Amino acid sequence: MERGYAVASINYRYVNDSVHFPIPIIDCKDAVRWLHKNAKVYNIDENKIGLWGASAGAHLALMTAYSNNDDFVGDENLKSTNSDVIYIIDNFGPTKLDQLLRSQLNPIVSASLRLFANETYLKRKEKIEQLTGFTLKKKAKATEILKKLSPVNSINHNSVPTLIMHGDSDEIVPYEQSYILNEALKKYKVKCKFYSYKNAIHGFKNISTQEITTISNDIISFIDQITESND
Known part of the structure; x- marks a missing residue:
């Protein structure tokens, strides 16, 4: 607030x-649309709205920022309202879900994972089903949705x-997920910055003040x- 920025926290439903x-x-x-619609009420400059998320929240922020203006409409009253943002801050977010959750593992590797790392297998199985609504028996459909x-x-x-x-020691979301995102952005010549933190784990929990x-x-x-370049 001291820097002139208003902050709104999005209350989204968990899978x-x-x-x-x-x-x-x-x-x-819809939350971004609501902010645009009510910008004057809260004295918000709707031409300078951005998103910031961490971990799963970063994934949602990225999907919200990169999707088209009229994608993912829930509230019909907001259907015609703008959903544009001008930047996104991604803190250790998943960016390539089919790779992260290994939805395309062949049956032999999948069986080995289940045998020797059953807890990991079950967590992966649960998360894929929660995200997509499909079990691993419908692997092709689940993979399509994850992509x-x-x-x-x-x-x-x-x-x-x-x-x-x-952080390059993230034990939850592999560092490679951010590397992949950065390379994709550079490929399309999108303005981006990538900060890497040596030995930092998920959530930056082990780095100094x-x-x-x-x-x-x-x-x-x-x-x-x-925001200054958008004046």
């Missing part, structure tokens, strides 16, 4: 056995500027740069 994608993305897109839900597959020359931050301050300053600097 479970009955709530599947794209419902959480619809919630996020559609992967931000890297929604990037084009018009994608918004993106700031990526990831000084490093956290540096991260915060880098984020603010990126936002300043993008």
